[in-house]
Amino acid sequence: MLARKYFCWYALFYCFLFLTGCKSKSSVVKKGPAEQVIPVKIDTIIKTVIVHDTVPKLSIGEHKVWTLGKMGSHAGMRQETAIHYDIRKPNYVIIHHTAQNSLDQTIRTFQVEHTKVSSHYVIGRDGVIVQMLNDYVRGWHAGLSKWGTITDLNSISIGIELDNNGREAFPDEQIAALLVVLDTLKTNYGIPTANFIGHADIAPARKNDPSVFFPWKKLADRGFGIWYNPAELVTAPDTFNPIDALKIIGYDTSNLKAAIIAFKRKFVINDVSPELTVYDKSILYNLYLKY
Ligand SMILES: [Zn+2]
Known part of the structure; x- marks a missing residue:
């Protein structure tokens, strides 16, 4: 709770910085030199990299501002900033089953301090889609995992959790909703067909989700994942x-x-x-x- 309260003040502080920075930003743009355009790009990043509060049904709701601060900068090196960049995009989708008993239970799991797990989407048995993280932020769903030579799947993937206890079939409504999300992600980020995979694929010694009930062939028929002929x-x-x-x-x-x-x-x-x-x-x- 303390962390959440602190984060709110932190967010307000950055909102204040952003709003007060707008005037000087527009005058900076008119001057033209490349190095003076940089603050505008940084403002754009601060505006764009955001963490959602609970956002039901993919609607855009309340946001928190999130900033890199000094992360990723190397002290002691000469610092020059290139002006051409944007935000890294997800290139994989990892599908999970929750191994829990309800959508609300999973939402709570992703909102309490001690669990240290999250995913971008949770899809209910009835097809309700809950987005819990912005697509551009790094969710904590893959854990220790490997696929090919990739060892940090969280950094390049979207995590989708299906409300399912692991011993039951996935209802048609839930799979239909999943296909809608997958189609949107594939279109928005150009994710290759082979890069729609399961948690057990990337962590075979630790995980078994999604279970044998998951309809991988149906997904492959729609262009999400590879299936044999x-x-x-x-x-x-x-x-x-x-x-x-x-x-x-x-x-x-x-x-x-x-x-x-x-x-x-x-x-x-x-x-x-x-x-x-x-x-x-x-x-x-x-x-x-x-x-
Ligand atoms: Zn999983």
């Missing part, structure tokens, strides 16, 4: 190396059994044993050819 399944050739294939897709194979289980939970579904059968390898081979 059942009509093209063939026995993988003798030269095929399934471990390399898992790595090429993105899986961290340092715990190979966990990686195989994560792969099978997603693509084989009705068998999640930690060995690859001939059939499993044919699916993996078909996927491998798509990368």
Whole structure:
């Protein structure tokens, strides 16, 4: 609570700075020299990088101002500022199930101090979409994770939590709402088709979400994630190396059994044993050819 109160005063302070800075900003722009335009860009960043309070149904509600301060600056180096930049965009979407029992329970989880977890969106069983973080800020949903050579998924991804206890199907209304969010994100940020993945993909030894009930094929049919082509399944050739294939897709194979289980939970579904059968390898081979 103290932190929240402090943050409000902090936000007011920056609002004050921004408002009082507007006059000098416009006179600075008219002068023209590049270095004098810089304060305008910084104001733009301060205005743009914001943290939402609870914002139901994607509407823009109350905001907090958030600033970098001295973070990212290296003392002792000569400081010159380039004038061409904007804010980094998300390039991955990570899908989760909450393993909780209600939407409200998850919202509370993301709003109390001690949990240290959050996601950008939470989607209810009835299809209600709750945005809890601006797309441009770094949510805390991926945790210790790896995909390909990427080791900080939180920095480049949007986290979407689906209200689901992990032992139940995902209702059609919830998946329909998810598809709306995914379509918006893909359009707004140009996220590649293969970069819509699950928490268990990036943390196979720690996580199992979303569960076997999650309709990955339905998502892939709409352009979110990669799925194999059942009509093209063939026995993988003798030269095929399934471990390399898992790595090429993105899986961290340092715990190979966990990686195989994560792969099978997603693509084989009705068998999640930690060995690859001939059939499993044919699916993996078909996927491998798509990368
Ligand atoms: Zn998760």
